[in-house]
Amino acid sequence: MATRPRSAVDARTEPSPVRWLLITVALLFVAIFIVLPLVSVFTEALRQGFGAYFGALADADARAAIGLTLTVAAIAVPLNLVFGVVAAWAIAKFDFRGKSLLITFIDLPFSVSPVISGLIYVLLFGLQGWLGPFLSEQGFKIIFAVPGIVLATIFVTFPFVARELIPLMQEQGTDEEEAALVLGASGWQTFRRVTLPNIRWGLLYGVLLCNARAMGEFGAVSVVSGHIRGLTNTMPLHVEILYNEYNFVASFAVASLLALLALVTLAAKSGIEWKIGRGLTGRGH
């Protein structure tokens, strides 16, 4: 091959040394910036052995933080799941004016700093905010309480399901739904029996990413939480508190649970990609 550098096959690739140089540089970059940080979470967590590791996880505050994180995700993810499906139905199955503007607005939370995502709810519901004084008279507490954490989490995970479903459902078109409707199916039946099976993997994909972000969100939740131990401390916030107390092993132990969640999410995501045959990197067009 090397003797015929101008053949059609060779025209699309580089000489072997260049190829291996590029591969090496790319792999080094991934090793330093991704693998090392990931490995370091677990080695730091296990620095004093498994006893200290499980001891840190069994701590009452750590368990409360795990419980709160699960609760918040259990509220925020289903709400955004429903919203994502509803928004994708409206956007992908119909034509209307201002559609691209609507998609831009749905994507907006991705380009807002997490801190600002928290701040906007403080400005709305905090004691100095628009609705805060009224709500506190009624006995509702949103900021520095669980509802605020849930709201901030919904905001930062807002686009995940919708942006996964919209391109998928646009690609699938409306022919199958139209056929079902003409044959007499009701709207709900059409959705349940025709659309849902078509989008189930994309939906699961979006839900996984949404869940990972919901459980891991730090900035937005940090602003609205008030950091009350055992009450408004989610897992990422607990990691920070322990770290700032120089309790590194406990901090990394809680962090390692979140890292495990990330790894499981990615494994499931790769599994789905393989299942629906999107190949190595294909993410639609």
Place this chain on the structure above:
Amino acid sequence: MSSSALLDRPAGRGHDQQRRAAARVETLDLTQASPPTSADASPPCLADARPKAAWRPRSIIPGFGLTLGLTLAWLGLIVMLPLVALFARAASVDPGRFIETVTSERVLAALQLSFGAALAAALANAVFGTLLAWVLVRYRFPGRRLVDSLVDVPFALPTAVAGISLTALYAENGWLGAPLAELGIKVAFTPLGVFVALVFVSLPFVVRSIEPVLQDLSPEIEEAAACLGASRWQTIWRVIVPTLFPALATGFALAFARAVGEYGSVIFIAGNLPGISEIAPLLIVIKLEEYAYGEATAVAAVMLLLSFVLLLAINLLQRWSRSHLERR
């Protein structure tokens, strides 16, 4: 599928609602009026939809009013209302104090660090992300699938976890910090640490933007370039890079937007010295903790405006480069 009459018509708010409500009623009628058993039911069903198509999309699919209404309501409550509250609050701050706040030395330094480090990180990722995408799509080597999955780690790993882990790595006794310290390079607790954290969190964007385009690139254009006598380097520089440019710009913009606002991973590694390694989002948090809501809002409004303007500029650039490409 869209009717041109609908496109020509400016959408009025109240009118929209009526339209949607009517559409819902009509689609309900439609589905109930066409029992599956009656043989002559389906043609009238389509015929019924047609005359009214002038004011709504010609579609027999139900649920437009319901789903669009719910979408707008949820979007309005969760996203638009709080963002409007932010800008309303910023507007209610005394203009003199607003200017004074955002032009104070500490705020300017923080904004400069956030935007500067984000720009540097996005540029680094533009280079390495393109390289990584190229290697993953074009070359075959053991572990390629695993590496491809690993690229998404920064998406999935919570930022606080990334923050403490990077700090442990780059601290003076860390795996990477110790050798770097011998070379006289300090990363943790300096602006360089901010850069490292931002490279980590914005790493996947460029790779994921470029990969699909690179995969869809038809082999013929490279072969044609080679046949016409272009060297490999010329083919890459004159044929492949211009084709990738819109995707690269998108990835760059997304990486930049993410890095500008990043908080969790940075605050651990930065050291947070005011004026030196203090990022703008942290400054907002500090102002909030001091109950200086007006000042926090002012900094936030400036950050939001700056990043919206930048994203808009990059979107325009992208549109321009795409139309430029098509014209050639």
